[in-house]
Amino acid sequence: MEQRQSVESLSTRKIIREFLAGAGIAVLGFLVGIIGVFLMAGGMYLYGVNIFDNVIALFAAEIIGLQVIGFGGVALAYLWYTKESLIQIEIPSLRHIAWIVIGLVSLFVALIFVSAVELVIGVDAAEHGIQQTATGNPEILLLFIPITLFIIGPAEELLFRGIIQRRLVDRLSLGYGILFASIIFAVAHAGALIASSTSGFVFMMGVYVVLGAILGITYEITKNIVVPIVIHGIFNALQAAGMYFALTNDEMAEFMTLLGLS
Template identity: 35%
Template sequence: MLAVISLIAGGIGAAAGLSVPVVLLGGTVIGQYIGFAGLSVSYLRYRGLDWDNVRGYLGIRRPSLREVGLILLSWLAIILGAIVVTFAAQVITELLGSGQPGEAEQGITEVLADNPEYVPLAIAIMFLVVGPCEEILFRGIVQGRLREHLSAAPAIGITSVFFALLHVGGLSGSLQGAIIAVSVLAVTGTVLGSLYEYTQNLVVVALLHGFHNSMIVLFIYIGGATNAGEGAAVLAPLVSALPL
C-alpha cells in the first residue's frame, strides 16, 4: 500500500514538473503518513480505542534522560551488528569462492548523493516522518499484537523479519548484496524491537530509528563529498539498508 501511495504521489509530482528529489521525498512523506501511520491509527480506532487509549497502547510519552542514553547505546549495537553481519558475509563468500558480495542500493541513496542540498530536508523527514510512522506500524501494531499472544523473543523476531522483508522492494543490485542488506535490516529491527520491549515507549524507538537513518544520510553526504572509498565500503550495507 505504501508503494502504491508513494507511486501515485510521485506521479503527480513528476507531472507537475517537480525535481526528482522533491518527488521522491514528497512521495515518501505522503506514503508514510497514509500507508503506515494512518493505517495503524485507523486500525486501533477500529478496535474501539479512543485517542487516550491509543497513546497508552502505543506507549507515547516523553523520553527520560536514561532512555536517551539507551538510544545512543542501541545505535552503537546496530552499527556493531551491521559490521559483524558484513564481515561474516565476506568470510562466507571467500570460503565459497564466489568473490566479494556486491552492494544492494536504495534509490534514495543515489538521489541524495547527487543532490546534497536536500540532505537537511531528508534528515528532518527521518525524524518527523519515517521514524514515527514506521515504528507505529512495526513496533506499535505488529509487535504489540504479537506480544498479546507470544513471548517477547518470537514477537521481536517475527516483527524484525517482517520489517526487513518489507524493504526488499526498495533494493536493487546483486542478490548477495540484497541478502546482506536484509540481514542488516533484521539486526536493526531486532534492536528496535528489544528497546521497545524494554522501555514500552514508542517515542524512544522512533527517535532511535530517525537518528539511525539520519546518520546514514550524513554518511552518504560525507562519502560523496570526500570520495571516501575503503571507509565507505565498511558501512556500505548500512547505506544500502536505509529503511526508507
C-alpha cells in the same frame, strides 16, 4: 485484548494466523501508501510539477504518500478502529535516553560487523534505492536528514513496532513478536533495495531483520515507542550524513564505508 500465551500452548495454526495478520497490516499500509503517492503526484501535476522530471518532487510524493498517509495513517486508523491501547508513549527519562544510546551503538556495531562479513565472504550486498538517487543528487541526502528524524522514524516505528510487534507480542509471545515484526519490517524494505545478485539481496534482508530486532528489543525493554523512534531517526540521519560526506569528499569515502555510514 487477548492475553499472551506460553510458547508451548501456541498452535501452529494460531502462529501462522497471527503472523499473516501482522503482515496484512503492513500490506495495507503499503496499499494506502501507494494511493497516497498517486494522490500526491496528481496534486503536483495540477500545479505543473511532473514527479518523473523532478527528483525532489518524486521524493516528496513518496515520503508523504507512503510514510505519512500509508504507514502513519494505517497505524492511527488501526488504533481508532480497534480501540486497543497498543502504543506506549512517554517523555524519555534518563533510563530511556541510556537505552537510546545503547540502541544506536548496537545498530552501528551490527552495521560494522555486517560490513566486515560482506568483505570476508565477498558478497555484493544490495543497496537502498536512495543511495543510487544520491549518487547524482547528493543534496537530497541533506533533505533526507530531517525527514527521517520527523517523518520516517515515527511513521515506521508506529506501524512496525507500535502496532504490528505489540499485537504479535500480546497474542503470541515476546520472542515471536520481535522476530515476526522484524521479518515483516525487512520485507517491507525489499522494494527499496537494488541488488546485483540474489545472494546480495538475501544478505541485506537478513541485515534488516537484525536491525529491526534491535529496535524491537529496545521498545520491549523501555515500553516507550519514543525510544525506537529516536533511535531509528538518528541512525538513518547519521547514515545519510555519512553518505553525503562520502559522495562529496573522496578522501573520507573509505572511512565512512568502514564505519557503516555510507
